[in-house]
Amino acid sequence: MTNVAPLAGVRVLELGNFIAAPTAGRMLADFGAEVIKVERPGTGDELRNWRLHAGSTSMLFRTINRNKKSIVLDLKTELGRDIVLELVAHCDVVLENFRPGTLEKWGLGPAELNAVNPDLILTRVSAFGQTGPLSQRPGFAAVAEAMGGFRDLVGDPDRPPVRVGVSIGDSIAGLYAAFGSVMALFQREVRQGRTDAALELHERVIDVALNESMLSMMESLIPDYSAYGVARERVGGRMDGIAPTNAYLCGDGASIVIAGNADAIYQRYMHVIGRDDLGRDPGLQNNAARWLRRDELDTAIGAWTLGLSAAAALAVLEDAGVPSGPIYTAADICADSQYEARNMIQRFDVSDGSQVLPGVGFPGIVPVIGERSLDIKTLGPDLGEHTREVLAGVLGKSSAEIDHIMSELQLA
Numbered sequence: 138m139t140n141v142a143p144l145a146g147v148r149v150l151e152l153g154n155f156i157a158a159p160t161a162g163r164m165l166a167d168f169g170a171e172v173i174k175v176e177r178p179g180t181g182d183e184l185r186n187w188r189l190h191a192g193s194t195s196m197l198f199r200t201i202n203r204n205k206k207s208i209v210l211d212l213k214t215e216l217g218r219d220i221v222l223e224l225v226a227h228c229d230v231v232l233e234n235f236r237p238g239t240l241e242k243w244g245l246g247p248a249e250l251n252a253v254n255p256d257l258i259l260t261r262v263s264a265f266g267q268t269g270p271l272s273q274r275p276g277f278a279a280v281a282e283a284m285g286g287f288r289d290l291v292g293d294p295d296r297p298p299v300r301v302g303v304s305i306g307d308s309i310a311g312l313y314a315a316f317g318s319v320m321a322l323f324q325r326e327v328r329q330g331r332t333d334a335a336l337e338l339h340e341r342v343i344d345v346a347l348n349e350s351m352l353s354m355m356e357s358l359i360p361d362y363s364a365y366g367v368a369r370e371r372v373g374g375r376m377d378g379i380a381p382t383n384a385y386l387c388g389d390g391a392s393i394v395i396a397g398n399a400d401a402i403y404q405r406y407m408h409v410i411g412r413d414d415l416g417r418d419p420g421l422q423n424n425a426a427r428w429l430r431r432d433e434l435d436t437a438i439g440a441w442t443l444g445l446s447a448a449a450a451l452a453v454l455e456d457a458g459v460p461s462g463p464i465y466t467a468a469d470i471c472a473d474s475q476y477e478a479r480n481m482i483q484r485f486d487v488s489d490g491s492q493v494l495p496g497v498g499f500p501g502i503v504p505v506i507g508e509r510s511l512d513i514k515t516l517g518p519d520l521g522e523h524t525r526e527v528l529a530g531v532l533g534k535s536s537a538e539i540d541h542i543m544s545e546l547q548l549a
Contacts, residue, residue, distance in 0.1 A: 141506045142169025147322065148531075149230040150221070151175065151205065152212070152245075154182045156304050157262045157278070157347065158234035159201045160311025161318065165230070166204035167502045167511065173224065173527055174205045174518070175212070178546055181520040193490030194519070200499055202517030208528075209521035209546055216545050218244050220532075226253045227531050230318050234262035237272050251338050258321040258341045260314050266346035278306030278347055285351025286358055293373040310350040317343035380427040381406075381434040384464065391447035395438065395454060395461040398424060402459055409457045410441035471498050480509040487516055 147170040151162040166172040176182050189195045210217040225231060231250060233240060240246050250257055261267055264276030282288045292299040321343055325336055361367040369377050374384045382396040397406035400423060407416030415437060421427050427434060442450050447463060454461040476482050481501035487494055501510030528534045528542060
């Protein structure tokens with residue numbers, strides 16, 4: 138099963154930096170696409186230096202850019218532009234996440250790309266999309282999370298909004314970019330199979346906005362407001378309108394998550410914690426009613442968990458069929474038998490640029506095809522590692538031509 142590659146034969150040119158477009162590229166590469174990542178000379182993708190604990194290449198870069206090839210080009214130069222256009226003629230998808238108008242300024246906009254490859258899919262990721270009054274405004278995921286409605290709901294109600302611990306806006310936009318690319322590939326295949334007619338250019342430009350990606354995750358935030366004037370508020374570890382579900386402190390100082398909010402589970406949940414009175418209470422038999430008395434329920438549950446260690450409480454809850462689990466750290470994930478059984482932590486000897494670190498764990502490929510994660514073929518590449526290979530193998534350039542290009546790039 139580890140050799141399954143649904144996207145084998147698809148070639149992707151990734152012009153993106155940071156996380157959003159590279160996440161889309163990672164997903165396509167994970168499932169067999171050949172992804173050629175273009176990086177600027179000298180520094181490369183800035184992600185190489187994010188969370189850099191040692192050396193010159195971060196584990197974050199090695200993770201987000203796994204299974205890809207790296208070439209070095211300066212897109213601001215005529216040489217860089219010309220080589221990109223040559224590569225585009227041999228690609229199925231271009232991914233980019235520059236500020237809108239940047240590719241056009243470099244002579245690499247949709248019209249120029251379409252001229253050399255009328256079947257090309259161009260997937261564009263930006264803060265606010267390619268159109269509209271905010272389209273030219275720069276912005277990172279933090280701003281998009283705030284303007285997409287997400288940040289307002291994260292944290293406790295008596296404190297300012299907080300940020301989650303990962304670049305969730307970039308990652309979700311990357312997921313949409315990957316989905317949009319595959320959707321367009323499928324549409325292209327179906328259309329050509331039925332009519333031999335190519336898709337129009339506007340059908341092949343996928344426009345992913347970070348703020349819209351976050352908005353799409355907000356469930357019924359807008360309909361609830363539009364229909365009833367309901368403005369959701371931050372509720373900490375709870376979920377608005379659903380109870381009881383929260384994180385609870387145990388007697389050993391660890392916290393666990395218990396999600397016993399389904400009507401069919403609620404009564405046995407209350408029986409487990411010794412509060413059959415709450416389980417039978419006619420005023421607590423549905424979510425809406427329980428939400429109104431959430432503080433009372435959380436107090437009762439918290440009193441029970443404080444009397445047990447986390448492991449003991451989870452064992453009791455599991456026996457009773459009440460959904461619950463520990464709050465894992467990185468160490469817990471690395472030691473977990475479920476992740477191990479599904480090949481979700483894969484280990485490599487990896488260089489950070491100054492030393493080779495043995496047996497470093499990296500997250501596996503999602504979704505699973507078969508019983509276990511597909512194997513990660515390679516980690517994020519060294520800067521320009523595949524420049525010569527791509528120039529020769531994809532573009533068919535001679536050694537002399539490649540030497541000249543490398544000299545122009547000052548990479549010889």
